[in-house]
Amino acid sequence: xxxxxxxxxxxxxxxxxxxxxxxxxxxxxxxVHILVAGTSPKGAxxxxxRLEGVEKVLVASGEIYGHGLAEPFAELLVGLMGAYxxxxxxxxxxxxxxxxxxxxxxxxxxxxxxxxxxxxxxxxRPVYAGNAIQTVKxxxxxxxxxxxxxxxxxxxxxxxxxxxxxxxxxxxxxSRFVGEELTRSDRPELGSAKIIVSGGRALGSAEKxxxxxxxxxxxxxxxxxxxxxxxxAGYAPNDxxxxxxxxxxxxxxxxxxxxxxxxxxxxxxxDSKVIVAINKDDEAPIFQVADYGLVADLFTAVPELIxxxxxxxx
Amino acid sequence: MxxxxxxxxxxxxxxxxxxxxxxxxxxxxxxxxSMNPFDEIAVEEALRLKEAxxxxxxxxxxxxxAQAAETIRTGLAMGGDRGVLVKTDGPTEPLAVxxxxxxxxxxEKPGLVILGKQAIDDDCNQTGQMLAAxxxxxxxxxxxxxxxEGDGLTVTREVDGGLQTVALKLPAxxxxxxxxxxxxxxxxxxxxxxxxxxxxxxxxxxxxVDVAPRLQVLKxxxxxxxxxxxxxxxxxxxVDKLKSEAGVI
Ligand SMILES: Cc1cc2nc3c(=O)[nH]c(=O)nc-3n(C[C@H](O)[C@H](O)[C@H](O)COP(=O)(O)OP(=O)(O)OC[C@H]3O[C@@H](n4cnc5c(N)ncnc54)[C@H](O)[C@@H]3O)c2cc1C
Ligand SMILES: Nc1ncnc2c1ncn2[C@@H]1O[C@H](COP(=O)(O)O)[C@@H](O)[C@H]1O
Numbered sequence: 370x371x372x373x374x375x376x377x378x379x380x381x382x383x384x385x386x387x388x389x390x391x392x393x394x395x396x397x398x399x400x401v402h403i404l405v406a407g408t409s410p411k412g413a414x415x416x417x418x419r420l421e422g423v424e425k426v427l428v429a430s431g432e433i434y435g436h437g438l439a440e441p442f443a444e445l446l447v448g449l450m451g452a453y454x455x456x457x458x459x460x461x462x463x464x465x466x467x468x469x470x471x472x473x474x475x476x477x478x479x480x481x482x483x484x485x486x487x488x489x490x491x492x493x494r495p496v497y498a499g500n501a502i503q504t505v506k507x508x509x510x511x512x513x514x515x516x517x518x519x520x521x522x523x524x525x526x527x528x529x530x531x532x533x534x535x536x537x538x539x540x541x542x543x544s545r546f547v548g549e550e551l552t553r554s555d556r557p558e559l560g561s562a563k564i565i566v567s568g569g570r571a572l573g574s575a576e577k578x579x580x581x582x583x584x585x586x587x588x589x590x591x592x593x594x595x596x597x598x599x600x601x602a603g604y605a606p607n608d609x610x611x612x613x614x615x616x617x618x619x620x621x622x623x624x625x626x627x628x629x630x631x632x633x634x635x636x637x638x639x640d641s642k643v644i645v646a647i648n649k650d651d652e653a654p655i656f657q658v659a660d661y662g663l664v665a666d667l668f669t670a671v672p673e674l675i676x677x678x679x680x681x682x683x
Numbered sequence: 684m685x686x687x688x689x690x691x692x693x694x695x696x697x698x699x700x701x702x703x704x705x706x707x708x709x710x711x712x713x714x715x716x717s718m719n720p721f722d723e724i725a726v727e728e729a730l731r732l733k734e735a736x737x738x739x740x741x742x743x744x745x746x747x748x749a750q751a752a753e754t755i756r757t758g759l760a761m762g763g764d765r766g767v768l769v770k771t772d773g774p775t776e777p778l779a780v781x782x783x784x785x786x787x788x789x790x791e792k793p794g795l796v797i798l799g800k801q802a803i804d805d806d807c808n809q810t811g812q813m814l815a816a817x818x819x820x821x822x823x824x825x826x827x828x829x830x831x832e833g834d835g836l837t838v839t840r841e842v843d844g845g846l847q848t849v850a851l852k853l854p855a856x857x858x859x860x861x862x863x864x865x866x867x868x869x870x871x872x873x874x875x876x877x878x879x880x881x882x883x884x885x886x887x888x889x890x891x892v893d894v895a896p897r898l899q900v901l902k903x904x905x906x907x908x909x910x911x912x913x914x915x916x917x918x919x920x921x922v923d924k925l926k927s928e929a930g931v932i
Contacts, residue, residue, distance in 0.1 A: 467812075643929045
């Protein structure tokens with residue numbers, strides 16, 4: 370039994386998601402090899418080799434792997450899967466794009482977004498926006514699995530796996546990368562932040578969102594999240610959406626400001642350790658999951674919160 | 684160009700589902716069912732391509748029980764031209780759905796298939812990618828913008844870090860994200876008209892597809908309930924509790 374883990378990375382360094390998905394991969398069954406495919410992902414490969422519990426790191430370099438295009442990645446992975454019993458990736462947009470393509474080519478039913486490994490072929494996964502948890506057993510010869518990283522702790526460092534270059538597979542020539550618009554931010558990433566401050570429709574405009582949410586996030590060293598309503602209205606970029614169809618997060622502290630708490634939003638944050646909600650409607654459903662709820666107008670409460678926090682930090 | 688839109692009948696997104704106490708699944712009797720919200724967006728996008736003169740015919744396909752015909756009628760009332768219902772008993776996994784859709788594609792020869800990115804019941808997010816694999820077509824998943832360009836398609840995708848734009852050769856697969864468009868409501872006259880639009884029925888067996896599940900669902904349970912906490916009376920109390928009680932700041 371050997372498991373291949375597809376890494377999420379930024380060429381010169383590895384994303385946090387890989388170390389979390391690795392925990393699931395090890396539970397499924399070792400030895401675990403990590404595939405780092407990119408334009409020239411030397412730095413990411415070196416970091417992958419240092420993760421604990423990795424036997425080997427495979428590196429595929431080439432322009433066609435620079436942007437996570439599913440078609441060339443699937444070709445590469447199908448070529449490698451002869452030697453593996455399981456393929457694992459995080460439920461990042463890259464993992465979700467690529468793995469089902471590989472699964473279909475291998476005639477395997479993928480197990481999406483697992484939250485627990487019960488055995489080499491048995492997994493738990495949330496369905497219905499996390500309102501039910503299914504335990505499923507795969508009868509396929511190979512297991513293809515994406516991992517809800519918020520549900521797994523990252524493995525530690527201290528490993529020293531061998532790094533091996535492998536040759537690129539062909540380019541099927543079906544799709545071409547045109548460009549990207551990535552949100553640049555010095556804040557922690559949503560997926561790995563210890564604290565997240567999220568804003569909802571109540572913020573009312575992009576200016577207000579920035580003016581109210583950012584200073585609090587600065588004060589707490591937090592990542593910024595948003596409800597779908599806030600993203601749809603253009604107050605926040607799409608990659609900040611938390612929920613069933615956005616990112617699933619589980620920070621130590623999640624602060625929901627002017628968010629009602631629709632089930633689709635709760636699906637993305639209800640496993641946070643501590644939840645704080647500020648909402649002026651004392652019946653807002655968010656209060657049913659909040660450890661600390663404050664019924665207040667956020668436009669007065671948040672500035673007050675910032676100055677209280679400043680006091681305690683001195 | 685013909686456009687195929689697969690639509691799934693799912694529990695309405697406003698329904699708070701109930702998990703059966705014996706672990707056997709989610710209660711589906713007498714629950715309001717609707718078209719998967721992402722599929723409404725897919726139908727809308729196809730309609731816009733037709734209005735722009737790119738698409739010529741829109742075929743709405745659903746795989747499921749006899750009642751999935753209602754879901755197809757919803758798509759026809761929005762403006763789809765005709766429907767195909769592939770009847771199956773019991774839930775059909777994405778791999779089987781993709782295989783059935785591949786057969787329909789062979790028959791219909793569309794230039795584009797637009798699916799939802801995710802069904803809100805199984806939350807699988809697989810079918811479009813699997814169909815693309817089976818057909819050997821390119822895929823533009825999680826689309827927030829679709830523009831025909833020459834003999835191809837430019838698709839803007841919602842990715843973790845922001846937005847990515849890719850160019851696809853046609854024929855292609857697109858899966859929709861929430862911000863692609865705002866689906867229209869069907870008007871009453873259009874709902875009436877939709878009743879007369881053609882709707883073909885087939886079975887998975889007619890198409891020669893094995894739909895036997897590959898995953899055994901051992902049990903379905905409710906997630907651990909979160910204890911609702913307490914309301915605090917002031918910002919000062921909140922900060923104090925976060926510090927001394929929760930220890931998170
Ligand atoms: C298929 C599908 C998928 C979805 N996926 C997601 C998802 O991934 N993530 C997501 O978030 N949503 C998702 N949604 C949308 C979801 O159903 C809700 O519409 C959305 O979460 C509402 O956002 P909101 O809480 O910001 O807005 P609202 O529900 O409008 O809530 C605003 C809240 O702000 C409060 N408020 C107003 N003014 C103030 C003030 N001055 N001070 C304090 N409080 C104030 C109000 O009392 C209210 O509770 C999805 C919906 C569908 C159909
Ligand atoms: N039974 C079905 N009938 C028609 N379309 C389906 C069916 N199941 C899935 N789909 C399509 O595939 C998309 C993704 O579903 P899933 O992979 O199950 O999350 C849906 O949004 C639909 O467009």
